[in-house]
Amino acid sequence: MRTCTVNKITIGGDAPVRLMGVINCSPESFYFDSFFPVKSVHARAVEMIEQGADLIDLGARSTAPNTQPISGKEEADRIDAALRELDGSGITVSVDTMHPGVLDVCLKHEIHAVNDISGFLSPVYAGKVASVGLPAFVMASKNQPGDAAGVDATLAALSTVMQRCEAAGIDQYVLDPGVGIWTPLRSVEDDWELCRRFGEFRRFDRPLLAAVSRKTFIGDLLGREPEDRLPGTLAVTMMLLGKGVSVARAHDIPETRDAIRVYERMVQGR
Secondary structure, eight states: OOOEEETTEEESTTSOOEEEEEEEOOTTOSSGGGBOOHHHHHHHHHHHHHHTOSEEEEESSOOSTTOOOOOHHHHHHHHHHHHHHHTTSOOOEEEEOOOHHHHHHHTTSOOOEEEETTOSOOHHHHHHHHHHTOOEEEEOBSSSBTOOOSHHHHHHHHHHHHHHHHHHTOOOEEEEOOOSOOSTTOOHHHHHHHHHTGGGGGGGOSOBEEOOTTOHHHHHHHTOOGGGOHHHHHHHHHHHHTTTOSEEEESOHHHHHHHHHHHIIIIIOO
């Protein structure tokens, strides 16, 4: 498997499973406990690193279904203020945005990767990432974020995303199959099938990101709101660890770190 290096952190290959902590600066987020006001961002990021996160994924716009949209300027203002809190902290930071203008603001700060749920739909965005040499987490998207419904469509979308990376000259990236109800065409059954067949995405020989934390398909099965989906999330995460996940994106760091440690001890003897 090809590896990806983010601020000296190796992802994929023989490296251990990495843990990405989620910090949202968007009060609209589907899971409210993932929202942290600007003045709390530094303390929360430090806490997550101390609990075992390898890097922090910072976002300022909710992409959950039926969320009230915000302007690009508001997203940029939010993430600008949050990144200012982390400047000089030494914490490895990925920025979760799909807008080139917002990325311009992020590049004024110390960031180490981008997380683009549109999978580089924008050649301008991809060009900016390539020009500064940032690694990327890129999600399966064909014409809009998360529009691949089903495993076959997701495989095709990831192949397209890789072509976009190659065209832009980006070689350091992690693929995200995009579990989640991103568009009306997606269903919870699509997400369960993506998880069951997650191992098929290893054919691309690239590190894989699993972003399943507290998502709708788990709540739909268990009849639980986001606040009560941690046990279900950990169960799915454990299954995906056996299917080739290189990075787990999580809201709950201590619990997810424990799950990863148990898996590695049981399966790999680490």
